[in-house]
Amino acid sequence: MASLKWVLMFGSLFVASAFAQDLPIVGVGGHSVTFRATEWTMPGVESATAWFTASGKTFPLFSIDVGADGHSGWLSPDKKTLLLDPVSFGMLSVESGEEKLVSQQHCDVISMETGCVLAERSASFCVGKWVGNQWVSNDGEVFNPVLETKPPKDLLRHVVDIEPAQSRAESIEWSLSFLSPESYMACHPPARNVQAFNDLGFYLAEGGNDELALKFYRGVEALGKRTVLMLNIADSLWRLGREDEAQRYYSQYRDAMSADGKAQKIPQRVVERSVIQGMKN
The missing domain is CATH 1.25.40.10 (Tetratricopeptide repeat domain)
Known part of the structure; x- marks a missing residue:
């Protein structure tokens, strides 16, 4: 049976779009999310890390080894909420002793007011559109930006x-x-x-x-x-x-x-x- 041996290396499946756009993504109050190019030790992984800036303070949104992608189309009309697409990578060890790169992708909801990661969804949730300030995924899920991260x-x-x-x-x-x-x-x-x-x-x-x-x-x-x-x-x-x-x-x-x-x-x-x-x- 195959076993998953996770390593602390992460990256983005869609890094090209993160670097192709004009950065940063600017939200309410001039608060911004930028993407920093990062050197990864895992062969074949290239990515950027996502950083939030507000009131002169900057911090990473995710664990420092988590890659992320995003674009201005994922910013809500009121500029208070942004969707990002972080993804983690690991190595899958099989019985033969060989290892192959695997990934786990997410869709996270970010508050552009505070830098809080409000909620986490499956990757498919990022496929959708803003209807007013509600995000409606192609699967029909409607999300009003609320805090779901446990206290x-x-x-x-x-x-x-x-x-x-x-x-x-x-x-x-x-x-x-x-x-x-x-x-x-x-x-x-x-x-x-x-x-x-x-x-x-x-x-x-x-x-x-x-x-x-x-x-x-x-x-x-x-x-x-x-x-x-x-x-x-x-x-x-x-x-x-x-x-x-x-x-x-x-x-x-x-x-x-x-x-x-x-x-x-x-x-x-x-x-x-x-x-x-x-x-x-």
Whole structure:
């Protein structure tokens, strides 16, 4: 029986149209989607990655290794919604030991107001037309742009009982495998999901994915300093070998705990790593 061995390489089936048009695609408020040419290590795969820009900030719409295609005809008349055609590639291993390139194509609905990936459909959904600001596919499906991407509280509810920690982190990663953390947080702003994103980051870090955990920690950090968050950020930075930066967060955490009269609750690792920073200074 053939088995699918996915690799982290992605691309677009329709890259030619993405490069042939005038870029970027400009939506409401001057917000835009651009396509960046990318070098892929997988033979035969050429693609571009899709990036959203608004208010001077730019971030990828999908995981950094996901290719995407789009054109201005997929932008709604009110310029608030855009359809994109991301596609993932992998290698199919067969019993003979040979491998062949396979692909999985999607049709995603993007908010041009925020950069949120609102919804995901099968590839055929992108074949259709705008009727007013409703997208009507050739299969007859009518879509009013609404948010379908699950909030972090729902993700947590489905993974909280999974053991061990690595399996729990992998489940979260799988749920978010297509979206970039920035796009996900555009759908569900950290300001309304502080605890959920902190917990999401903690589970990811606990399971070994500190890089992804830091993305969500940073989203919460932008709202202001929080004592527990400083410790979580410091631990992830330390495990990633970014010790100088980690030590600064350990020191901030230690000072905040001491100021709250909780010095006795400071973990020993914080004391040791803060001392190292003090000696360096």
